[in-house]
Amino acid sequence: MPRRQQATARQQRLGAELRKLREAAGLKGRDAAELLGTDSAQVSQFEAGLAGVSEARVRRIAAHYTCTDQELVNALAAMAADRTRGWWEEYRGRLPSSFLDLSELEYHAAYQWDVEFLFIPGLLQTEDYARALFSSRVPQLPEDERELRVRHRMQRRVILEKAPPVPYEAVIHEAALRMMVGSRAAARVQLARVLELSEAEGTSVRVIPFDLEHFIDVGAAMVYAGGAVPKLDTVVRDGPHGTVFVDSEAQLGVFRTHFRRLESASLDPGRSRDFIHSLTKEL
Incomplete structure (x- = not known):
């Protein structure tokens, strides 16, 4: 997905929650990038809300980070899937x-x-x-x-x-x-x-x-x-x-x-x- 010029508070929140999951798993950005088959810059961008992330990738991220809070994962996946322009x-x-x-x-x-x-x-x-x-x-x-x-x-x-x-x-x-x-x-x-x-x-x-x-x-x-x-x-x-x-x-x-x-x-x-x-x- 293309890089955003500016992230909304909701996009930043999704990225921040993904960063919290990574940190809770004890992983550095480069470790996450290797697990996800991408680079550290891409990880930094979606954690800052500057790059979009799909519902499927959110679930993949949660699995790699061994997150067991399924309600939270479902909520984050729903945030990623929502493209509402209100x-x-x-x-x-x-x-x-x-x-x-x-x-x-x-x-x-x-x-x-x-x-x-x-x-x-x-x-x-x-x-x-x-x-x-x-x-x-x-x-x-x-x-x-x-x-x-x-x-x-x-x-x-x-x-x-x-x-x-x-x-x-x-x-x-x-x-x-x-x-x-x-x-x-x-x-x-x-x-x-x-x-x-x-x-x-x-x-x-x-x-x-x-x-x-x-x-x-x-x-x-x-x-x-x-x-x-x-x-x-x-x-x-x-x-x-x-x-x-x-x-x-x-x-x-x-x-x-x-x-x-x-x-x-x-x-x-x-x-x-x-x-x-x-x-x-x-x-």
């Missing part, structure tokens, strides 16, 4: 690659958890809310790019609207619900949108209220996308220097624990809806 491809070269990588990750997710403390999660945002957020960027975005970002964010909701939807759970702090992004009228519409989606099939929204005692765990804002097997889960975090995709098993375990703690501390979905409804009356 709706996000229309934005390639027009938006940062992290936007497209997030869309692709969500599209393939077995389930998704969102945790937010300051803003409404992207999948639950209204167009006006998203536009106000993107308008606040420094330096200011050109109008055409801002509108592209808004449109892209609205299209991400397809995972909640398709049949069946991707199972989705959001944990939102009261601060995010009270943050006045845009006008008071827009804030009211945004809360109504969260309420509407909280009752949709497969979607759950939980609220962490201000008055929760002893709650200090505010550093775990994230998107957690479940993979076909737990080893292929991914956490997405926004930082001051861009978006980071986290996939190490140790860190995934920490974020799973964070989410379960936040989930147990939050109001249940019914009480959360009542809470959000009460906030709308204050606007």
Whole structure:
């Protein structure tokens, strides 16, 4: 397969998992190349996601590396076989690659958890809310790019609207619900949108209220996308220097624990809806 100019996060992840299998087998790149009847450069390229790898080759690689985790092998083979060019491809070269990588990750997710403390999660945002957020960027975005970002964010909701939807759970702090992004009228519409989606099939929204005692765990804002097997889960975090995709098993375990703690501390979905409804009356 021809060498890619740039690998997507999903292509990089497949390559990284193949590298982990090789390292777990105690093999160097040149050893793997000899077993596979290729050269070290080719091994390096598909482990970096820069060269495609077929489903058959993935299974061959796993056999040579004596990987006995058949569920993982099947999941990696399925990743290799998938050639989906999703709706996000229309934005390639027009938006940062992290936007497209997030869309692709969500599209393939077995389930998704969102945790937010300051803003409404992207999948639950209204167009006006998203536009106000993107308008606040420094330096200011050109109008055409801002509108592209808004449109892209609205299209991400397809995972909640398709049949069946991707199972989705959001944990939102009261601060995010009270943050006045845009006008008071827009804030009211945004809360109504969260309420509407909280009752949709497969979607759950939980609220962490201000008055929760002893709650200090505010550093775990994230998107957690479940993979076909737990080893292929991914956490997405926004930082001051861009978006980071986290996939190490140790860190995934920490974020799973964070989410379960936040989930147990939050109001249940019914009480959360009542809470959000009460906030709308204050606007």
